[in-house]
Amino acid sequence: MACALPHHPLFHFLLLFLLPFSIVARTNGTVAVGTSITANNKDTPWLSPSGVFAFGFKPLQEKNLFLLSIWYYKIPDQTIFWYGHDGVPVSIGSKLGLTVDRGLVLSDPQGKELWNSQLILNNNVAHGFMNDTGNFVPVRNDSVNLWESFKNPTDTMLPTQIMESNGDGNLVLNTRDIPSNFAYDAYYNGSTSDYFNSSNFGYRVIFDDKGVMYILRKNNKIFYIKPQGMLFPTIEYFHRATLDFDGVFTQYYHPKTFNSSTKWTHIWSQLDNICVDIGGGEGSEACGFNSICRLNDNQRPDCKCPPGYSLFDSNNTYGSCKPNFTQSCLEDDINFAEDIYDFETLINTDWPTFDYEHFSPAIEAQCKMSCINDCFCAVAILGEGSYWKKKLPLSNGREDNVVNRHAFLKFRKRDPRTLPSPLVPETKKNPGTLILVGSVLLGSSMFINFVLIGAICQGFFLIHHKKSIKSCHGNHSAVETNLRCFAYEQLEGRLNTLVENNMEALNDWKRLERFLMVAIWCIQEDPSLRPTMRKVT
Known part of the structure; x- marks a missing residue:
């Protein structure tokens, strides 16, 4: 399995509705074992020594819902960059505690455990520490970190953070099916694996303290994810690299001296045009199906x-x-x-x-x-x-x-x-109305096709020589109208005129009538009433 940033779409939806959190006093970043905080609007989050980062429950716009998360505490929009419990919100009254044997434990208002930091067995926590890098760690007595939020990334990496490879050494981006969490084919591939020489494998994604992101190969060679100049030094700017909800992996910067209008600004993206470059495999990709x-x-x-x-x-x-x-x-x-x-x-x-x-x-x-x-x-x-x-x-x-x-x-x-009826009834001078059937069944014999063509051709011939035939449509004199009038006359029992007493045709009288009706249908004065060739055949 290749390196990839985990992603939970619910989190990105919730980011749009974050509410401000009250300013509280700074701490030294240390969290004692047995300490807990409750999901409400009163408890103080655990702050880093400089007060730049906070760990706790971030209130959401939805009433009485909170997100267990770590966020930038000082900047105006208080951007979240890590979340626990797979980004699933918890209700008011939920609690996060630091324990000796379990590390971080999240429980609901009734005390049922929802999530924990899964420490290595037989390791006791001495205290927790919220670093000024944004990394929260439960620490053993000998200062060994038993767990790190940086080693359990969600959708964002910060400077000094390292992500280890657990597969073929490629950094990949892919879409996932939400119910099953199945990963579809990658739409970005760092191409840092080499099956002929394992020393060329990438084994770490490093976001260094200067704000530069790259893949370190096993032979210590560097593959830059996106070449860049040092225009925004980390001493003056915050940096983060986030897999955004739209599938674009983007590095942003934010000045450390800011006002209320200061926002995160884009440095580079991978991919440049997500709509076109996402490649197109299984799944709906950047937008939904049919979009x-x-x-x-x-x-x-x-x-x-x-x-x-x-x-x-x-x-x-x-x-x-x-x-x-x-x-x-x-x-x-x-x-x-x-x-x-x-x-x-x-x-x-x-x-x-x-x-x-x-x-x-x-x-x-x-x-x-x-x-x-x-x-x-x-x-x-x-x-x-x-x-x-x-x-x-x-x-x-x-x-x-x-x-x-x-x-x-x-x-x-x-x-x-x-749709209008394909054949329109015609009225004759004599009483009664001839209604032509619109559903016509056609055979496929050579003889029948000949009869169909012959009926039309002979009709035109007779019309040409019998100009005295009166139109059945008032003063209209179009050839098609006269042909229909003539054909209707033949349907009154004189079909032998059309086939010149051909006995084979006369013995299949019903089919002959159908073909004559098709011929009439095909030359309706209004083209919209004529059938398609698919209907004819």
Whole structure:
């Protein structure tokens, strides 16, 4: 297993709602065994000697909830950089104590143990110490540290902190499935392993006292995670490197002399463009499923739902999106696909993973036609002379000038039940109305196809020579109208006129009628009433 910074998304959500904590007197950083603090708004946290850092319960905006954490105590926003109990908040009245045999122990208001620092067995704690580096340690009588918050990192590293490798020596960043904590493929890899020479393996990630972060190999060679100049010396600035909620690993600085408007400022990031560089493997990546990621003016990712989609959780803008319509493979959706569905064109947009069909060469019209008549297709991507079809859910969506592909997003514009009847009844002068059936079943024999074509062709021929036939639509004189009028006449029992008394055709009277109806249906005056070729066949 490679080095990686642990990450708990709940923590990042809670960071947005931190409340200020009251200023208390400085201490020498020492915490006696048997000392405890309670989750409320009264108990003083354990402070480092200079009062820069605090360890205790940070109140959250949610009423009566607290986070066991270590934070910058002096700066205005009191930034948290470590948390216990996997970042899960605790209720008011919970207690943290320092014990001889267990080290740190967190319990709920009823005294049930929730978390402990898991000391090595048979080691007794003499006292605890909150360092001015931000590291809390339970200490043995001989000054040996029995446990360290620095050696149990959460989402942040501070100067002087070291993270040991427990795998192949690569520093990696990856997304995880929250319920199972399963790690998906890495989207960043420090590439400091060497299976042919183990001395080239990276074995420590070091954030040194000068604010420089690097991987130390076993042969003592250094691999800088991000080359940088010393523009913000640690004697004047606080530094932290944090795996932010959006998956970007970023180093920040903050002046030690500050006012109320002073904030953390970005030095470098890994990766530079999380929307594009995250790579695209399993999972939803930077944004949720069916969402689109794009960088904002601050070079941070914004997530948005595509047209026709909305958030599953309106309070989580980085979450997944759901379609506001139903796409199905029911018969009507297949038969009337071109009437029911249309496309929204998204420029420089792609969902690069999980294609299920790929065609090349291709043009836009071909791309759209193939997708709209495929009941599985949710979006078609066109670029570089090729197109790809994708099914829901869509993952790793991105919008950026470097994408250079167009997405044709399929959406439902109408329900098949609202479509007009494919064949419109025609009224003749004589009493009664001829109602043409809209559902036509076609055979596939050579003879039947010949009859269909012959019926239309002969109809045009007869119309050309019988201009005296009156239109059945008032004063309209279009060829199509006259053809329908003529064909209706034949349906009144004179189909033999169309087939010249061909007995094979006349013996299959019902099928002949169906084909004639199809011919009429195909030449409706209103093009929207004509069937698609899929429906015809």
